[in-house]
Amino acid sequence: MNIILLGPPGAGKGTQARKLVDERGMIQLSTGDMLREARTSGTEMGKRVAAIMDAGELVTDEIVIGLIEEKIQGDNGGGFIFDGFPRTLGQADALGDLLAKYKQHLDHVIEMRVDDTALVNRIVGRFTCGNCGEVYHKDTKPTKKDGVCDVCGSEDLKHRADDNEESLRTRLMEYYKKTSPLIGYYYANGKLSSVNGLAEIDKVASSIAAILD
Ligand code: ADP
Ligand code: ADP
Ligand code: ZN
Numbered sequence: 460m461n462i463i464l465l466g467p468p469g470a471g472k473g474t475q476a477r478k479l480v481d482e483r484g485m486i487q488l489s490t491g492d493m494l495r496e497a498r499t500s501g502t503e504m505g506k507r508v509a510a511i512m513d514a515g516e517l518v519t520d521e522i523v524i525g526l527i528e529e530k531i532q533g534d535n536g537g538g539f540i541f542d543g544f545p546r547t548l549g550q551a552d553a554l555g556d557l558l559a560k561y562k563q564h565l566d567h568v569i570e571m572r573v574d575d576t577a578l579v580n581r582i583v584g585r586f587t588c589g590n591c592g593e594v595y596h597k598d599t600k601p602t603k604k605d606g607v608c609d610v611c612g613s614e615d616l617k618h619r620a621d622d623n624e625e626s627l628r629t630r631l632m633e634y635y636k637k638t639s640p641l642i643g644y645y646y647a648n649g650k651l652s653s654v655n656g657l658a659e660i661d662k663v664a665s666s667i668a669a670i671l672d
Contacts, residue, residue: 460485460538460671461563463545463650465641466571467634468627469581471663472534472657474594475571476542478664483671484537488530490523492592498524520549520593527554531561538566544662546638551645563586567670568645571656571663575631580624589615600660 464472464484476487494512497505508518523544531539545551558565572580584597590613595602603609606616621630645651654666 460566461535461541461543461558462538462566462671463568463645464543465568465638465645466540466572466573466656467575467578468630469578470571471581471660472542472571475659475663475667476540476602477592477594479540479667482653484529485540485541486536486538486539488527488544489542490526490546491542493526493530494518494523511627515548515621515626515633517633520547522607523552525536526551526558528557531557531563537565539563546633547642548637548640548644553643567651568641568650568653569667569670570642570651570653572653577657578631579624579627582627585622585623586616586618588613589617668672 464476464615470579473487473489473491480487481484494505496506498509498512499505504522508522511518523546527541528543541554555565557563578662580598581596581614584599586595586597587593588595588608588611591608591611593610594600595610596617602616606614608616623625642651652670654663654670656663658666
């Protein structure tokens with residue numbers, strides 16, 4: 460089963476994707492994570508996209524489509540979770556073509572509905588484990604022990620440079636202009652379901668499970 464998690468920055472896509480990986484053996488394909496990895500490994504592409512990401516703008520369709528194509532050629536395990544992709548109509552069309560090319564099928568697009576006022580707090584309080592990628596929040600999902608990842612014990616906990624109010628404003632504008640039209644696009648082809656992303660993490664997970672089962 461292949462699914463898309465759709466929603467603005469801070470909606471909880473990454474948090475829910477990780478649960479689906481743990482519970483169902485699905486494979487998380489986060490273009491944000493892939494781009495951040497390219498930056499730290501210092502590739503040409505990584506250098507090119509760094510300033511765009513810091514500003515909160517979208518990188519070109521061509522780059523992210525290339526990253527996704529590399530990943531979906533392999534084994535899809537319990538299915539792919541597209542997290543943060545597609546983000547434009549061009550990317551959505553390209554994903555449709557790629558899935559057809561590799562004989563895959565899109566099962567569900569899950570829109571995570573949140574209201575903007577909650578997002579500032581979600582984004583400024585977010586931190587992640589640099590070792591295993593677990594996502595935390597200073598108020599809603601703190602580590603059990605201060606400064607130590609619950610999952611892997613690493614002390615390498617990081618706050619993203621683009622997780623500030625100014626970049627969030629740009630990211631939200633990008634979302635409304637370029638990504639939110641995908642809600643209509645997937646509604647029209649019968650794939651769309653919506654969940655309340657403002658509920659507690661486990662409640663959101665149950666709503667998603669109800670759609671998948
Ligand atoms: P996205 O991948 O959509 O940008 P994340 O999954 O990284 O969002 O979540 C953003 C922040 O909000 C993180 O700090 C995360 O711990 C927190 N968070 C995620 N889901 C919830 C929720 N349902 N309730 C409260 N906080 C949440
Ligand atoms: P968020 O937590 O805000 O949902 P992501 O980690 O998904 O953020 O993405 C971080 C940044 O990476 C975006 O602001 C954008 O610059 C770039 N990016 C990620 N995915 C895409 C995509 N599918 N298309 C264009 N740019 C992307
Ligand atoms: Zn960790």
